[in-house]
Amino acid sequence: MKQDFIKIQAFEISTPKFLGKSYDPDRYDHEQIEYLIKKILKEPLKKRAFHKNNKVINLLTCKDSDDQDFMEGTFSTARYGQEEEIIDVHEQNVAGNKPKNHGVKHELHFLLDKNTGLLLIQKDKNNVISRDMLHRYFNYHLALAEKYREAFNKINPNLKIIKRSYVKVTTVPSQEFFEEIEKFALIKEAFVIKDVDTDNITNEGLQYLRNQAIDNGVENFQTMKVSYMNNVKRSGIKHVKQFLKKLYEEEKYDNYGVTGTLESGKNRTLTMARIPQGYDVKVTFNEMGLPNFQEIISHMVNIAKFNNPIANKNNGAEPIQKVGALDNEQTNQTEEIDTRREQIS
Structure with a gap:
């Protein structure tokens, strides 16, 4: 063996x-x-x-x-x-x-x-x-x-x-998530995801959109995503990392991630749930x-x-x-x- x-x-x-x-x-x-x-x-x-x-x-x-x-x-x-x-x-x-x-x-x-x-x-x-x-x-x-x-x-x-x-x-969460962010050459999107299965939505904007969806017959959705869209090059990636770390420490959202391009030119989406x-x-x-x-x-x-x-x-x-x-x-x-x-x- x-x-x-x-x-x-x-x-x-x-x-x-x-x-x-x-x-x-x-x-x-x-x-x-x-x-x-x-x-x-x-x-x-x-x-x-x-x-x-x-x-x-x-x-x-x-x-x-x-x-x-x-x-x-x-x-x-x-x-x-x-x-x-x-x-x-x-x-x-x-x-x-x-x-x-x-x-x-x-x-x-x-x-x-x-x-x-x-x-x-x-x-x-x-x-x-x-x-x-x-x-x-x-x-x-x-x-x-x-x-x-x-x-x-x-x-x-x-x-x-x-x-x-x-x-x-x-x-x-693994520290690997934050380490992997540093491998990006360009970040096009940073995002947070909120689970709406519970009533614990402290963000008034998300609460309004959730209620509007339910009132208009949009049912059985489980998450809401808030995206920050921009082309952040390598010099600014450390600020994206710090931003997501701060949001994670505040424990207001259920998932975090980025979408962008690696040094190799390959596109990648990285989420904390995957690591x-x-x-x-x-x-x-x-x-x-x-x-x-x-x-x-x-x-x-x-x-x-x-x-x-x-x-x-x-x-x-x-x-x-x-x-x-x-x-x-x-x-x-x-x-x-x-x-x-x-x-x-």
Whole structure:
């Protein structure tokens, strides 16, 4: 068996709460995420899957890790939508045909920190896993957690879970994003993106445009983009970098990016969502070319314990009263849940 490096990527799960006149968008309360995950896992495998743009993601497993501060599990991903020939790479003979609705399944191990919401995921060769895909996946299943939301709001009069703000997934940004900006010879556009799935829009202009869109029947849009258009040459690129860093530190937007031209003359669009914080770790691969699951989880636990980029996430958060086990849950919600899924997808 050989050893080689794999990359582990970092995302952040948050469970926003409304506190009367204020809003806490970044806190993490594990109970409500664990409830949602367990409800998803009770669904048939087919219903668990979320499809978007010929990509599919599914939650296969999730359980408490040996270290009780964490949960560990497996996502699967695949791409489809095109008929392809399968060849024997050594003989260069056609070995078969992949139908349009078939894809190559990749299983990706993950670890969830119960204290901070840090989500560490093995890098996806299919490039299906992203902040957007994870966020959409959990929100696709939100109807499963409606009983929890109602119970929580009933026993926590000062903190409320809003239906559209049950869970938020963000990228743990990498310094690589800001380093990559410096490789541009010309920046034509700097932009910020705001997720409008929540009611946390503090910019009056964005709020007005969002309301106008809804009032005029433009529905099911999830983000708004604000662009700063100009041709910024190399001498001014450092100012673009400083500008985006300042906006990121203010935490008013959900994504940031630039479009321009590299020194090579190639056009490129760079977004923070595409460069999550990454960790290169060395693991053992078996004869089938698959990495050792236990070694991956062990590396993830070490990252979460000793190199957690959001270790102080819940400092100063308003305490909550936990819901606990929900008894006598009705199981005849299938039609309502399926309707909700169709709206989200």
